[in-house]
Amino acid sequence: MSQTMTAPPIAAPPPAATPPPRRERSAASRIRIGLPGFLMAAPAVIVFLLMFVIPMILAGVLSFTNWTGYSLNFDFVGWENYAKAFRNPRSASAAVFTGIIALVGTVLCNVVGLALAALISGPGRANTILRTIFFYPYVISALIIGFIWSAMLAPSGAVNGILASVGLPAMPFLTDPNFAKASIIFTIVWSHFGFNMILFLAGIKSVPSEYYEAATVDGASRWQQFRSITVPLIAPVFTVNIVLTLVGLLKVYDVVLSLTDGGPAGSTQTIVYQILKDSFADSALGFGAAQSIVLLIVTAVIGLGVTLLRRRAEQKATD
Numbered sequence: 018m019s020q021t022m023t024a025p026p027i028a029a030p031p032p033a034a035t036p037p038p039r040r041e042r043s044a045a046s047r048i049r050i051g052l053p054g055f056l057m058a059a060p061a062v063i064v065f066l067l068m069f070v071i072p073m074i075l076a077g078v079l080s081f082t083n084w085t086g087y088s089l090n091f092d093f094v095g096w097e098n099y100a101k102a103f104r105n106p107r108s109a110s111a112a113v114f115t116g117i118i119a120l121v122g123t124v125l126c127n128v129v130g131l132a133l134a135a136l137i138s139g140p141g142r143a144n145t146i147l148r149t150i151f152f153y154p155y156v157i158s159a160l161i162i163g164f165i166w167s168a169m170l171a172p173s174g175a176v177n178g179i180l181a182s183v184g185l186p187a188m189p190f191l192t193d194p195n196f197a198k199a200s201i202i203f204t205i206v207w208s209h210f211g212f213n214m215i216l217f218l219a220g221i222k223s224v225p226s227e228y229y230e231a232a233t234v235d236g237a238s239r240w241q242q243f244r245s246i247t248v249p250l251i252a253p254v255f256t257v258n259i260v261l262t263l264v265g266l267l268k269v270y271d272v273v274l275s276l277t278d279g280g281p282a283g284s285t286q287t288i289v290y291q292i293l294k295d296s297f298a299d300s301a302l303g304f305g306a307a308q309s310i311v312l313l314i315v316t317a318v319i320g321l322g323v324t325l326l327r328r329r330a331e332q333k334a335t336d
Contacts, residue, residue, distance in 0.1 A: 073313070080307035085300040098307035107283065107291060108308070115287045118202060119266040125206045126262050127255070130213025135243060138221045148218070152211035159208060163275025166204045167191065170276075194284035197277050201285055204272055209265075213258045220254035221247060256327035264320045267312070288312055 080098055084091035102108055133151055137144040154162065169175045170190035177187040190200045224247060232242045270289035273279060279286040279294070286294075288308070296305030 076306040076309055079303050080310050082303040083301075084303045086296070086302035087300060091303070094303070098304045099311065101304060102308045102311055107286065108288075110283075111286045111288050111291045114198065114285065115267060115269075115289075117198070118205065118269060118287065119263050121202055122205050122209070122266045123259060123262045125202075126210045126213045127258050129206065129210040130258070131217050133210070134214045134217035134221055135247070138218055148214070151214055154208045155211040157208070159269075159271040160275045162204060162208045163272045166200070166207075167276050170200055191277055192281055194281055197281060197285050201273060201276055204276060205266065205269060208272070209262065213262060216254055216258050217251065220251035224250045252327075252331040256324065256331060259327060260320055260323050263323060264316055267316050267319070 081093050081095060082091045083094050083098075133147075137147045137151075167174075171177070172187060172189070172192060174190075176190065180187060189196050191197050228246045228250075229242055232246060237245070268289050270287055270293065273285055273287050273290050277285045279290055289312070292305045292308045292312070295301045295308065
């Protein structure tokens with residue numbers, strides 16, 4: 018009698034374990050978890066509010082008044098201060114000179130900074146010493162730099178003394194309007210390019226050496242490597258340098274104050290120099306506040322516009 022073989026029944030797979038229900042954190046636990054981060058950020062937030070937000074709000078309010086800064090009485094004058102700022106011929110000349118400083122200074126600072134960074138980016142004690150020397154003027158106060166160059170470029174200063182010793186006539190570095198403007202731009206570039214150089218050095222150091230080794234094997238020259246490898250790969254550094262330098266030079270006044278004091282005949286006044294003069298020397302704090310608000314808006318628009326343009330340039334360089 019034959020026996021029929023039957024397959025053993027297949028056991029059903031065990032049911033999947035269901036994850037435990039997620040407990041919603043209570044408000045107290047969320048506060049307890051986020052409290053350390055809030056406490057660590059609180060000092061910076063307080064400083065930002067006290068040093069930027071509140072003064073900006075106060076300046077916005079004062080810009081609609083005729084407050085002199087000394088009297089407790091003032092009247093709201095509406096948009097009169099803003100209209101006066103745009104009608105003032107001194108504001109136009111100061112804005113033009115400020116624009117020249119910002120454009121020419123930004124170009125020269127970045128060109129000189131990039132050139133020096135490329136030349137002294139290699140290892141060695143000499144390059145380290147040169148980096149320190151070139152960066153040192155940026156550490157010195159701009160007021161001190163202005164006084165130093167004022168003593169050197171004065172009619173009886175060191176530079177004209179050297180020119181006289183070799184039989185050359187004295188140059189009106191600080192007494193002629195065109196020479197004075199050029200002297201201010203030179204002094205600003207001399208004191209600022211070290212900052213741009215350090216940022217470019219950091220960018221160049223971040224480029225992988227394998228790219229240069231491969232380019233050397235392919236027979237590329239140093240200039241070809243710099244143009245085709247270094248410049249495209251440090252495009253973000255260009256953006257940072259251009260924006261920081263441009264925005265910083267739009268607010269320059271300390272070099273002007275110590276080098277020419279706005280002269281000769283007011284030809285070297287910048288926007289910030291004029292704001293300080295109107296606010297404190299002429300006791301027109303409301304008018305100065307209106308000019309400050311206008312400068313803040315213009316600076317923000319220019320900084321944002323340049324950043325967007327540079328971002329597009331970065332994308333094209335990396336594509």
